[in-house]
Every structure is written in structure tokens, then in C-alpha cells.
Amino acid sequence: MSAPLTATEANTARRRGLTLIAAAVALAGLGWGGWHWMNGRHFESTDNAYVAGNVVQITPQVGGTVVAIGADDTDFVRTGQVLVKLDPADARVALEQAEAQLAQTVREVRTLYANTATLKAQVSLRQADLARVQADAARLQDDVNRRAPLTASGAVGKEEFQHATAQLAAAKSSVAAAQSAVLAAQEQLAASQTQTDGTTVEQHPGVQRAAARVREAYLAVQRAQLVAPLDGHVAKRGVQVGQRVQAGAPLMTIVPLSDLWVDANFKESQLQNLRIGQKAELVADVYGTQVTYHGTIAGLGAGTGAAFALLPAQNATGNWIKVVQRVPVRIALDPKEVAEHALRVGLSMEVKVDIRDQDGKALADTPRSAPVAATPVFDAQLQAADEDVQKIIAANLGRKLTLAGALHAPVVR
Known part of the structure; x- marks a missing residue:
């Protein structure tokens, strides 16, 4: 058996261990600082992001009794395809x-x-x-x-x-x-x-x-047949044959999965360097890191999510607790990548935005020159x-x- 360490030797070993730990921490800090200076400070990221898209409700323009249903949930429909037929006798x-x-x-x-x-x-x-x-x-x-x-x-x-x-x-x-x-x-x-x-x-x-x-x-008479205003997938069908429906009642929903974007909710402290036109990389939880989407910031929201909530916060009350607010940032996706790896509305995404390009604007200042969406199916009627x-x-x-x-x-x- 070896002889026990003396008090001096124990103190020396302890100092050596603490020194090694301090050196490791210092090296890690320097490494993180170098990475942040060279790379990390040029990106803003969030995991509070979700896929969004146009959710088109199919509603009748006239009342009537449903006599046929031409599409069901998960079906893909083309523009002009008959979705619901109402009794046209009257x-x-x-x-x-x-x-x-x-x-x-x-x-x-x-x-x-x-x-x-x-x-x-x-x-x-x-x-x-x-x-x-x-x-x-x-x-x-x-x-x-x-x-x-x-x-x-x-x-x-x-x-x-x-x-x-x-x-x-x-x-x-x-x-x-x-x-x-x-x-x-x-x-x-x-x-x-x-x-x-x-x-x-x-x-x-x-x-x-x-x-x-x-x-x-x-x-x-023409409106007794409800047609699809655009290509998409049917979701949330709630109409049944024989049902008496009124004008404006929602019957089903069409989601065009070829035209999707991502709403990334960044903290208010992250908005300072975000600009329209900056590039972003996105990862969907459904595919993991195996698939990386590329997008561009299309616009920043005009207010926080809480400001437009159904029940907005009443911060003037006495029981006030400060909560960091988030602002939705719309990110346009590459249509080719979306076609190769399909997404669904509401899926979770992780977003990382490259903020080195500061030439863009923080808010849009020019009116849109073309409609957001349009359909020609009603012109023929x-x-x-x-x-x-x-x-x-x-x-x-x-x-x-x-x-x-x-x-x-x-x-x-």
C-alpha cells in the first residue's frame, strides 16, 4: 500500500485540478466567444415557428338541399371541380x-x-x-x-x-x-x-x-353546384347529403399545399436586425435535420400576437407581469423544395435567419401590385x-x- 498524501501534497493536487477546470472553462468560453463573433452573432433563430397557408372555406352563395358530395377529406381537387351539388329545382x-x-x-x-x-x-x-x-x-x-x-x-x-x-x-x-x-x-x-x-x-x-x-x-342555377376555386386538398368536410344549408354556411375547406409559408414568431429583442429579403434555413420536425428548407423573409408583422388576440392583454391592471412579446415574421419557402418534401399547415419548424444582409427594410412600404390569390372559375358563370x-x-x-x-x-x- 502506498503511503497517504500529506496535507501539502493534497493541497497541491487540489490546486492542480482546479487550475485544469478553470483552464477548460476558459478555453470553452474563448471557443464560444470566437464562434459567436465569427458565426453566431450573424444569425437569429427560433423554434416558435409553424407552417401556414391559405385555408379556403367552401360556402354556398345560395341556400338549398345537398343532393351530392363530390369530394371528401384528404382528396385532391382541381380548379373548377364540383364539390357539392344543391337541389336546383326551385x-x-x-x-x-x-x-x-x-x-x-x-x-x-x-x-x-x-x-x-x-x-x-x-x-x-x-x-x-x-x-x-x-x-x-x-x-x-x-x-x-x-x-x-x-x-x-x-x-x-x-x-x-x-x-x-x-x-x-x-x-x-x-x-x-x-x-x-x-x-x-x-x-x-x-x-x-x-x-x-x-x-x-x-x-x-x-x-x-x-x-x-x-x-x-x-x-x-349555376351556384347550385359548388366548385373548387383552386387546386388543393380537402379538409374538414362537415356537409352531409340531404342537409339543408344556408348561404354562407361553411361546408368544407380546401388547402393548397403548393402555396405555403412559415410564420416564425421571434422575440421582440430579436427584431432589431431582421430585414425583408434576408435568407433563412428551416427544419421541419416531421423530417428532422435530414431535410433543410431555404426561404426568404417576406414581411414582418405589424404587431405582436397578443395585440391581435381574441382577448388582448390588459397590462394596465395592478397584477402586471412583464412577458416578452413575439412578433410574427413571414418566411416564403422555395416551391421546388416544398414539392419535393410536402408540408402540412400547422407543422412545427425551426428557423435560422442570416442577418448579415442589412440592405432590406424592416417594414414593407410599397403596395402589392398583384392580388394575393385569384380564381377564374366564376367568370364563366x-x-x-x-x-x-x-x-x-x-x-x-x-x-x-x-x-x-x-x-x-x-x-x-
């Missing part, structure tokens, strides 16, 4: 009534134009009658003027002169009656022209009003309604018109 009846009313209105307006032409002919006829009776009155006036000097000499009998005078008075009455008839015909023509001047049969207010009702009824309206108008005008011809048809007189 809408079709309303459409037929509106189409019949439009046809009748077109024929009634055609009658207005025809009446205007008839009244113009009546005015011409009355004016011709006026001219005739005026000529007769002028002839009789000449007869009276010639007979008046001859009455004193007895060349013309008194009875003959009185007869000529009576005929002149009757002629003048006929002139007055003809003038009144002309005035009445002109007033009737003016009244008729107030309903037809400055417009055509197709553009007449009555026809346009009836056409609007046809469009409204036609759209109601209105176009089809317009074609139906023009078809009915053309059929009841008594001539065949194309859509373009109907829009630029000549005035029907």
Missing part, C-alpha cells in the same frame, strides 16, 4: 319565369317602336288633312270675297252669299278641328318617343331590367348568363343574332 323554375318575362318584355318593347312608327304616320296623315281643309277654307274665303261686292248690286243673291259664308265658317271649323287633330297626334308621338328615343330594343331599360333578372336566376340573355333577345327580335351582333344591333324603328 332555381330552374325561377329561371324559366325570368326567361319568359324577358321574352315578353322584348316583344312589348318592339310594340313600342312599332307604335311610334304608326304614330308618325298618323301625324303625317293629320297634317295632310289639315292642308286639305286649309285649302278648302282658302277657296271658300276667295268665293266670299268675290261675292261680297256683288251683293249690293244684286248680281249675287243674298241667300247665295249667306250660303257661301256658312260654308266658309264650316271650313274654318274643319281647319280648327284638323289643327287640334295634328296637335293631338304630335303629343301622342312625343309621349311614345319618350319611351324609345336614344335607345334600342336590346338596350331599352325594360329589357335590361328583365335581362338582369334572367342573369340573377341563371347564376342561382356570368359569361354563360350573358349568352343566355342575348339568345332570348335575338329569338324574340325576329332575327338571328350572334352575341356580338346582339350587343351592336341597329335601332329597331
Whole structure:
């Protein structure tokens, strides 16, 4: 057995151990300080980040009874694909009534134009009658003027002169009656022209009003089929066959997983060096470190999450405890990487942002030039309604018109 250490030797060994520990701590501190100076201080990271995307609710524009469901949870749907069908019977009846009313209105307006032409002919006829009776009155006036000097000499009998005078008075009455008839015909023509001047049969207010009702009824029939406004996956289906739904009731949700981003919630103390356009690396918990996504800061939130909460904090109360606030930062992902490794809305992410590039802005200061999202599926519905309206108008005008011809048809007189 070895001899026990003396007190001096024990103190020496202890000092040597403490020195080695202090040296290791110092080296570790220097190493961490060097790493932080060279690399760590150029990055801001957080694990409070989640995948986000557009969550499109499918809601009916008209009420009705569900007769068919064309997609279920987890299904992939294309733009324009029928998702839900409502019973269109009532809408079709309303459409037929509106189409019949439009046809009748077109024929009634055609009658207005025809009446205007008839009244113009009546005015011409009355004016011709006026001219005739005026000529007769002028002839009789000449007869009276010639007979008046001859009455004193007895060349013309008194009875003959009185007869000529009576005929002149009757002629003048006929002139007055003809003038009144002309005035009445002109007033009737003016009244008729107030309903037809400055417009055509197709553009007449009555026809346009009836056409609007046809469009409204036609759209109601079209809207009995709910279509997908964009490509995506169905989630949260809550509608059942036979269910009576009201306009605006949520039936299901579509999530376009090809258009995702990440909302990273950074502490307020980390926002100082974050700028729009800075590069970021992201790791999803679902894949781990095997897959690294690359993104770019697209924008910084206008307020903290607590400021927009359903029940915002009341920091003016006496029981106040300071809590570090977080601000959402939107990070746009590379679409190619998302296509190769699919993500889901709500998945957790770890984000590391390279803050060395300070050329960007902390807040966006230019308006968006293009819409965030758009769909063309509803444009075809209105176009089809317009074609139906023009078809009915053309059929009841008594001539065949194309859509373009109907829009630029000549005035029907």
C-alpha cells in the first residue's frame, strides 16, 4: 500500500485540478466567444415557428338541399371541380319565369317602336288633312270675297252669299278641328318617343331590367353546384347529403399545399436586425435535420400576437407581469423544395435567419401590385348568363343574332 498524501501534497493536487477546470472553462468560453463573433452573432433563430397557408372555406352563395358530395377529406381537387351539388329545382323554375318575362318584355318593347312608327304616320296623315281643309277654307274665303261686292248690286243673291259664308265658317271649323287633330297626334308621338328615343330594343331599360333578372336566376342555377376555386386538398368536410344549408354556411375547406409559408414568431429583442429579403434555413420536425428548407423573409408583422388576440392583454391592471412579446415574421419557402418534401399547415419548424444582409427594410412600404390569390372559375358563370340573355333577345327580335351582333344591333324603328 502506498503511503497517504500529506496535507501539502493534497493541497497541491487540489490546486492542480482546479487550475485544469478553470483552464477548460476558459478555453470553452474563448471557443464560444470566437464562434459567436465569427458565426453566431450573424444569425437569429427560433423554434416558435409553424407552417401556414391559405385555408379556403367552401360556402354556398345560395341556400338549398345537398343532393351530392363530390369530394371528401384528404382528396385532391382541381380548379373548377364540383364539390357539392344543391337541389336546383326551385332555381330552374325561377329561371324559366325570368326567361319568359324577358321574352315578353322584348316583344312589348318592339310594340313600342312599332307604335311610334304608326304614330308618325298618323301625324303625317293629320297634317295632310289639315292642308286639305286649309285649302278648302282658302277657296271658300276667295268665293266670299268675290261675292261680297256683288251683293249690293244684286248680281249675287243674298241667300247665295249667306250660303257661301256658312260654308266658309264650316271650313274654318274643319281647319280648327284638323289643327287640334295634328296637335293631338304630335303629343301622342312625343309621349311614345319618350319611351324609345336614344335607345334600342336590346338596350331599352325594360329589357335590361328583365335581362338582369334572367342573369340573377341563371347564376342561382349555376351556384347550385359548388366548385373548387383552386387546386388543393380537402379538409374538414362537415356537409352531409340531404342537409339543408344556408348561404354562407361553411361546408368544407380546401388547402393548397403548393402555396405555403412559415410564420416564425421571434422575440421582440430579436427584431432589431431582421430585414425583408434576408435568407433563412428551416427544419421541419416531421423530417428532422435530414431535410433543410431555404426561404426568404417576406414581411414582418405589424404587431405582436397578443395585440391581435381574441382577448388582448390588459397590462394596465395592478397584477402586471412583464412577458416578452413575439412578433410574427413571414418566411416564403422555395416551391421546388416544398414539392419535393410536402408540408402540412400547422407543422412545427425551426428557423435560422442570416442577418448579415442589412440592405432590406424592416417594414414593407410599397403596395402589392398583384392580388394575393385569384380564381377564374366564376367568370364563366356570368359569361354563360350573358349568352343566355342575348339568345332570348335575338329569338324574340325576329332575327338571328350572334352575341356580338346582339350587343351592336341597329335601332329597331
